[in-house]
Amino acid sequence: MTGGLRLAEPARTIGMVLGTEDATPTIFWFAVTPGSSVQLDDLVVVQTHKPDGQPVNFYGLVDSVRKRHEGITFESDVADVVAGVLPAAVSYAARVLVTRVSPEDFIPPQPGDLVAHARGEALHMALSADKMEEAAFPAGLLADGQTLPLNFRFINGESGGHINISGISGVATKTSYALFLLHSIFRSGVMDRVAAKSGGQMAGTAGGRAIIFNVKGEDLLFLDKPNSKVIDREDKARLGKGFAQDRYSMLGLPMTPFRDVQFLAPPRESAVGGVIVPHVDQRSEGVTPFVFTLREFCLGRMLPYVFSDAGGSLNLGFVIGNIEEKLFKLAQAQKDNSSALHVEDWQAEPDQIIDEGLSFDDLGKTRIQTFSQLISYLEYKLLEENDGLGDKRWVLNQNQGTLRAFTRRLRGVQKTLTPLVRGDLTPQQAEQFRPNLIRGPYQLSVVDIHNLSGPAQMFVVGVLLRDLFEHKEKNGRQDTVFVVLDELNKYAPREGGGPIKDILLDIAERGRSLGIILIGAQQTASEVERRIVSNAAIRVVGRLDLAEAERPEYRFLPQSFRARAGILQPGTMLISQPDVPTPLLVNYPFPAWATRKDEVDDLAGRPVAEVGEDWLR
């Protein structure tokens, strides 16, 4: 009941609406009562009365505070005031951006109306938490230690979807905050509450999954391990801010690492038929390698994802499309369940056969088992057959230059794709190492691609996202899948196109109705395809370069916030959500999961001496 809201008792009043500055329904100033302290981001409430006695409440956020000497004319008078000669009052005033007017009577507040801190029910109203109900989940702590709720319905696609995070790198806030949000979504119970409300239409946490692409170091390979520093850091934060509890308790979240995590990594290079081991250096167990079979490569039309930057050249695109189709036909015609590709019209030169272990089956077909053999075959078909004219049906009147560009590019990625796309797997192996992001008992899948070259990273991301998208197109939206992708500007740049950008655009524009939610991050939103950024309902900004902050992509930040974005510390973010018209500054706790190998808590929380004692016995 909003009309019945009573202002806090007089002791909590912190000021009065100023009459010397314009008071409007959306922005007003108030004079701070002597003895009170008001800081940026404080949430306040003002009640005014209409002539008929009906109360109107204004809820808002302090976005500017200032002090000045009142009643003196000259700036040098400050010396006289300090010397005790000139009487002057210090005027302390704060500006409020109104986040909500309830009821929606957009009259201005009256100068002299009392201003109070928004707490309890008033805070609820100020942040529109009453509209969120069961869909509210904690997104961090406000400056005064209260929880900022986010509306899950604006994330899971019901009312809106997608999250976009901007911030300069090095401050390590984008990925950290994305992980914190995932932790909060999975562990606050919001998915279950929303699912219960939907009456069985959705599966809740049980069906929710997340996929994270790890692009930097092996940072994300320890998310299932407790962080050895978290207790220390949270204690410090608790004491520093004078909170009674640690921040996880205040947010109502467990201080635990992620559960049900699988780690996928591409395999190391090996000879044909060699063992498949994951290409990671720091983590020895629990990492599953993933590979694609050569036949899947053809059958699944993965070729375009090798040429993620081919959007600019029409001719090359034409060749790619044609070859993709030819390979698809070849693989489709193949009746067995082999992972290799069988071709009839190619005899590789003898020395190559030995080198690459090319083999023939009983019918005299050539079995293409490696990616480089596939390239050799394509070179043969395009450039060598018919005395250098190529196979007419494959070449399709394209000139030699384009064909050579095509094969040259394939050769360029041969080294990194060879371990990933293999034709020498047994059907069992193919099944075992097929990346499985949707099925299985895992809630969180970390796909480590940091060891891959740029084009190979693009290939993996593109292929996996396309598979995911196609899967969700068939199965509908009931199980929400969150995709965390850093460096969106690389995958979906503002200029130029490509198959991965198309997939990401599909996800951004249609994904929310299919239950695919993109949690994208980038240093500079101005360099990312506009339609992707603009489709994000929740926008988060960490520290920004001040020049970047002035770009139109950040217009959702009021000017005072844009100026402040340059000085944000790690652990502090500005969050804009549809329910609240101004962004809010939150801080979030130190990760409870290890984000580096040296943070892994090997001792399971016990002191070193205690663990050592066991060993010494």
Add this chain to the structure above:
Amino acid sequence: MRPMRIRLDPWPVDIEGGQLALTPFEGELIDIETPRWAAVAARPIPERLERVYVVDGKRRMESRVFIEDDDGAAGMGGFGAYVVGAVSLCPHGTRPAELTDVKAKRVLAHAPGLRLDPCTLSPRDPHTGRLLYNPLENTTSDPLAALHTLQQAMLADEQELSHGYASAVPIDEQDDREWLTTLSVQDGTLRGKNLYGAVVGCVKTIQTMYLPPDRASLLAELKPGERTPILHMQYNNKTVTRFIWYVRLCEAAFYQHPMSGVMRLEMYAPDEPDFLPPIVRQVANLSGNLLLRLGSHAHKDPRAPQNLIPTAALEQAMARSMGSADLVTRRIRAHIARTFDPAVLA
């Protein structure tokens, strides 16, 4: 023969009379401190002096009115407001200066013989306060009587205020226990009777030249902070008796007359010119240093340095406390309109 020399009066031309007028003095002067006519150096401000109040008053006539009372008697009058107030400061600069007792009073000054009730102008907008005018009878019926009534009321309040704050000044030689702990500095010349308080009046202008020509030259020679010896002054057939001395607050610029920057100070004196209370001498001794601290600068105040910094601030605060003259006269008009025809404002 000396060439003709013309130098500027430092004050703006729209201030009547300027800083210097030099009308001759008709009263009597006695050397009470010393017969030796020479500059006296400033002494430090004693630790015991804890508080200095700078006191001033301001008045404003808001409307002239024609009044008919219930008995049918009629006469002229006026709605007026006045305010007195003070700045409390520590002469050693140990705490911030504060405005105290700055509160406007409103008066309905009227022709003698009328019987009036207090007049309350209630606002229609609850945020702008009530205006309460208490009736006050004029002593005469000349056209400026209302203004004089207002002025007298203000001066009486001002004197009451400055004496209320100040340390007492002993009356005779036997009584010297009182220390100078609180001094009132009053803007302008002292009025009324001696109430034996440590109140010093600061006269910004030299309208009357009290000193004979052979002594006046010392005023041009004073260095900042220095003063003349104290004199006992009587005039109006000994009805007004004061101690006076001159202090220089700043160097005169070369283009200004040599007495710019000089200020006359006065304190109440007993009628008999034979006793100089020690407190008066203390005040005179510290006046140079105190006023150097309080003096303003030419770019901030057209009457600098004589118009002291706290006085200027006080004047501003007093003007503010009387409210906007435009709004008040509008309220008066609205009030009268409502009395005669409520429908006008309905």
